[in-house]
Amino acid sequence: MTDAQLPDDVFAGIRVADFAWVGVGPLVSKYLADHGAEVIRVESSVRPEPLRRAPPFVDDQPGLDNSGYYADFNSSKRCCSLNMQHPQGVELAKRLIAECDIVTESFTPKAMRAWGLTYDDLRAVRPDIIMISMPMYGSTGPWSMWQGYGHVLQAAAGISHLTHYPGEEPIGTGVAYTDFLVPHFAAAALIAALDHRQRTGEGQNIDFGQLEAALHATETMILDYTVNGREQEALGARHLDHAPHGTYQCAPRGDDDDRWIAIACTTDDEWRALAEIAGRPQWADDPRFHTRFDRLSNQDQLDALLAAWTRAQPAEQLMQTLQAAGVPAGVVQTPEDLRSDPQLAHRGHFWMLDHPAMGRRAYDGPSFRLSETPANLHKPAPLLGENNEYVWKQIAHLSDDEYVELLITGALE
Amino acid sequence: MxxxxxxxxxxxxxxxxxxxxxxxxxxxxxxxxxxxxxxxxxxxxxxxxxxxxxxxxxxxxxxxxxxxxxxxxxxxxxxxxxxxxxxxxxxxxxxxxxxxxxxxxxxxxxxxxxxxxxxxxxxxxxxxxxxxxxxxxxxxxxxxxxxxxxxxxxxxxxxxxxxxxxxxxxxxxxxxxxxxxxxxxxxxxxxxxxxxxxxxxxxxxxxxxxxxxTHDNAMPTWDIRGINITRPGNGRNIGGYWSGQYVFEAADGYVAALSFGGLFGLTARQTIEWLDHHGMADDLTSEEWLAKLDASQGVLIPPGGDDSDHLIEVLAKFCKRFTRAQLVAEAQQIRNGWGIVHTPADLLQNEHLQARNFWTELEHEDLDETVTYPGPxxxxxxxxxxxxxxxxxxxxxxxxxxxxxxxxxxxxxxxxxxxxxx
Known part of the structure; x- marks a missing residue:
């Protein structure tokens, strides 16, 4: 425990062997680490964690300790290195796991099986271990050995089918969306299992198929098919029930002519308030736009009128004016906007942490505030193998001689 | 049940x-x-x-x-x-x-x-x-x-x-x-x-x-590179580098043809061999292209500009010729994490989800119906x-x-x- 970790952090005393990589797994263990668990990333320089090789890099200089992508997902964690191809790799992994409460991994199922590190193997080492495996398609079934990434899984889960301009190709979101969706489901299950162990002493195995969790992002689409036989279509920014409901271009900000506002009127009152603010109260009485159903039937005309009006308005000012009148509206915020957003600042969303190689950088904290046990991002992301000596000698109880021998023979590369 | x-x-x-x-x-x-x-x-x-x-x-x-x-x-x-x-x-x-x-x-x-x-x-x-x-x-x-x-x-x-x-x-x-x-x-x-x-x-x-x-890597990209990642259309943006189109039309729908690190990414050589096996690698088998795409020792920054356009053109032609199932099954054999762009009907018919007993039936006795829901x-x-x-x-x-x-x-x-x- 470092000085910065507090003994009354929620997960104080809980140790995690974090074999997971890239997005989903590290974002699950980040919740634990940011709330006081000792999360030990188990990585290797022989086959580096792919995110350590992914941009953005500080000064555009690639380096395993220089990726902002990796760093953001791995706050508050330690890191040891272990070469699983070394003859003693598996044995060392077991020595570490014997001292841990939780094991996480997100490989295709064959990796842990090949190493003899399945739940049944690990339960022999540590009877109350909780293991969570998070392969793309789950641990069983005909696609279980398939690989994938968040961009691909959003397509496989039907999210891309609902995320595009009407009638065009299914481009999906512009992010590896499921990487930022399914970790919450996995973390909820994992912490519930940890609580069960705390109450009963019983550990367990969690088979977390990322696809299955992702399918909970489009459930009404699925029911519309199973109940009505309808394949829902993507609506762009529009809505089945409400209009106006869209994004509208605003006045340029400096030389940036990509400023947009989202407006969603869900009641006639909100629509009337919007028309007043636009200085066109007659819109609300226009038979084309009078009721919700009128507006839904004439969306092209409605959107054209609104867009012509918003084009001359600065987005931030328009948002303030509309919200003051009770109209749901918000700037389509860019990353730059988010960093200066007063509400996110009020909640302290971004944490500034000093990384030995990358310097002072912004990290995302969790999106909730706990009144008694708030998150504590107590250290930046670890360097590769940063905590080798501590992990292998103090936790896994290797002697000085054993540790040096393993260093020399490459077991800790 | x-x-x-x-x-x-x-x-x-x-x-x-x-x-x-x-x-x-x-x-x-x-x-x-x-x-x-x-x-x-x-x-x-x-x-x-x-x-x-x-x-x-x-x-x-x-x-x-x-x-x-x-x-x-x-x-x-x-x-x-x-x-x-x-x-x-x-x-x-x-x-x-x-x-x-x-x-x-x-x-x-x-x-x-x-x-x-x-x-x-x-x-x-x-x-x-x-x-x-x-x-x-x-x-x-x-x-x-x-x-x-x-x-x-x-x-x-x-x-x-x-x-x-x-x-x-x-x-x-x-x-x-x-x-x-x-x-x-x-x-x-x-x-x-x-x-x-x-x-x-x-x-x-x-x-x-x-x-x-859900910003993916957009916040560190702003923090570190001062670049505002914007909506990438059909493609992905990693650290401020556009990695190219990845949703392609197959013979019977769409596939998501992404490899780690971009269009060809870490598995570039295997992908080119695969295309070549079907006689559709175009000029990508040349030493010049292999050198350009062989990112296996390198860093995951995808090629841009004309190179990117050419890769997209080759892949688009290739994908159009085969079914989604064949493309993805073959891609997975060379460790390319491609996937099918599923519609709701595809999902309900999917053999993998069925094999895992994913779907759950709930009785709506008032409507005399049994309705299929996503399971746990x-x-x-x-x-x-x-x-x-x-x-x-x-x-x-x-x-x-x-x-x-x-x-x-x-x-x-x-x-x-x-x-x-x-």
Whole structure:
């Protein structure tokens, strides 16, 4: 425990062997680490964690300790290195796991099986271990050995089918969306299992198929098919029930002519308030736009009128004016906007942490505030193998001689 | 098939659910985890009962598929919390509850005398999770937001859509999904803390901040490179580098043809061999291209400009010639993580999901129907999750709850009903 970790952090005393990589797994263990668990990333320089090789890099200089992508997902964690191809790799992994409460991994199922590190193997080492495996398609079934990434899984889960301009190709979101969706489901299950162990002493195995969790992002689409036989279509920014409901271009900000506002009127009152603010109260009485159903039937005309009006308005000012009148509206915020957003600042969303190689950088904290046990991002992301000596000698109880021998023979590369 | 007896890790616990469309998934996830979740509605029903789509397109408060989806596995009661008698009944249930999850606007619970201080004094062990668009306090706390506003203010909309065209959102509400799922994580952390210490706490969850979690690498890219990643259209943007189109038309639909690190990424050599095997590698077998694409020792920065255009052209031609199933099966053999762009019909017919018994059937006896729902989202060996029952009808469990838990008599219930309290 470092000085910065507090003994009354929620997960104080809980140790995690974090074999997971890239997005989903590290974002699950980040919740634990940011709330006081000792999360030990188990990585290797022989086959580096792919995110350590992914941009953005500080000064555009690639380096395993220089990726902002990796760093953001791995706050508050330690890191040891272990070469699983070394003859003693598996044995060392077991020595570490014997001292841990939780094991996480997100490989295709064959990796842990090949190493003899399945739940049944690990339960022999540590009877109350909780293991969570998070392969793309789950641990069983005909696609279980398939690989994938968040961009691909959003397509496989039907999210891309609902995320595009009407009638065009299914481009999906512009992010590896499921990487930022399914970790919450996995973390909820994992912490519930940890609580069960705390109450009963019983550990367990969690088979977390990322696809299955992702399918909970489009459930009404699925029911519309199973109940009505309808394949829902993507609506762009529009809505089945409400209009106006869209994004509208605003006045340029400096030389940036990509400023947009989202407006969603869900009641006639909100629509009337919007028309007043636009200085066109007659819109609300226009038979084309009078009721919700009128507006839904004439969306092209409605959107054209609104867009012509918003084009001359600065987005931030328009948002303030509309919200003051009770109209749901918000700037389509860019990353730059988010960093200066007063509400996110009020909640302290971004944490500034000093990384030995990358310097002072912004990290995302969790999106909730706990009144008694708030998150504590107590250290930046670890360097590769940063905590080798501590992990292998103090936790896994290797002697000085054993540790040096393993260093020399490459077991800790 | 649904299990009537809860088997999940939260089986010993009870949840009072006061969520609207913003947070109904949160209560449902707790129900799937095994908790006894009691959904409260005003006597005239929850507004989400009117959310489209509807069973056989018939608008009716018992036929909203939105309502069905986000409230199954819960029990349902009606209660007017604005009346003193309603508040009193609620507080009696607080005595027997472990969680409250609610999504009223900041201050609304205080206005009816059910604010956090009151709840906490009444039951110090209780965990109360409050889900709002922007959080309990701060400059935007009183602002209104639907899912679209959450997607915009949290940064997801700026990353969805094509350059020069309007930002879009997924047509299934991801702001609501994100805020609910993340609220459950916060709730579970508070729950674990309670188990250890006996002390409850407040979880203050913001939709805007939950959506901010979805930026992928856009925040470090701004922080480190000063580049605002914008919506990449059909493609991905990694660290400020556009990695090229990745959704391609196959002979029978679309595939997502992404490899780690971009279009060809770490498996460039294998991919070119594969294309060549089908006689469709074009000039990519040349030493020049192999050198350019062999990223296996390098860094995951994809090629840009004309190179990117050429790779897209070759892949587009290739994909168009084969079915989705063949493309993805062959891609997976060379460790390319390609996938099928599924439609709802594809998903229901998918052999993999069937083999994993993913789908769950729920009886809607009033409609004489059995409806297929997505099943649990994790498989826990000792404490399995379960989908237990269809969503409650309006006031369906009033008697179970008010008589069963609070020992009210039949005349008491009748009086409450005629007074409009339940």
């Amino acid at each position: 649904p299990a009537n007896t809860p088997t999940g890790p939260l089986a010993p616990f009870r949840v009072l659910d006061l969520t609207n469309e913003l947070g109904q998934l949160a209560g449902r996830m707790l129900a799937e985890l095994g908790a006894d979740v009691i959904k409260f509605e005003p006597p005239d029903g929850d507004p989400a009962r009117w959310n489209a789509p509807f069973y056989h397109d018939e608008p009716h408060p018992e036929r909203s598929l939105f309502w069905w989806t986000f409230n199954h596995s819960k029990r349902g009661v009606t209660l007017d919390l604005s009346r003193p008698r309603g508040r009193d009944l609620f507080l009696q249930l607080v005595d027997q509850a472990d969680f409250i999850v609610e999504s009223t606007p900041p201050g609304a619970m205080d206005a009816v005398g059910l604010g956090w201080e009151t709840i906490h004094a009444r039951n110090p062990r209780l965990v109360m999770t409050s889900i709002t668009p922007f959080g309990q306090d701060g400059p935007y706390a009183q602002w209104r937001a639907t899912d679209l506003i959450g997607a915009a203010m949290g940064g997801l909309a700026s990353l969805c859509g094509a350059p020069g065209r309007p930002p879009i959102r997924p047509s299934a509400a991801q702001g609501y999904t994100q805020v609910s799922a993340q609220a459950v994580v916060g709730t579970m952390i508070a729950h674990y803390h309670r188990t250890r210490t006996g002390r409850g706490q407040r979880v203050d969850q913001s939709m805007q901040e939950a959506v901010t979690f 989202w994790a498989k826990l060996s000792a404490t399995p999750l379960s989908v237990r029952r269809r969503a409650p009808k309006l006031g369906e469990h009033n008697q179970d709850i008010y008589s069963g838990l609070l020992n009210l008599s039949a005349p008491d219930l009748a009086n409450l009903k005629s007074a409009g309290v339940i």
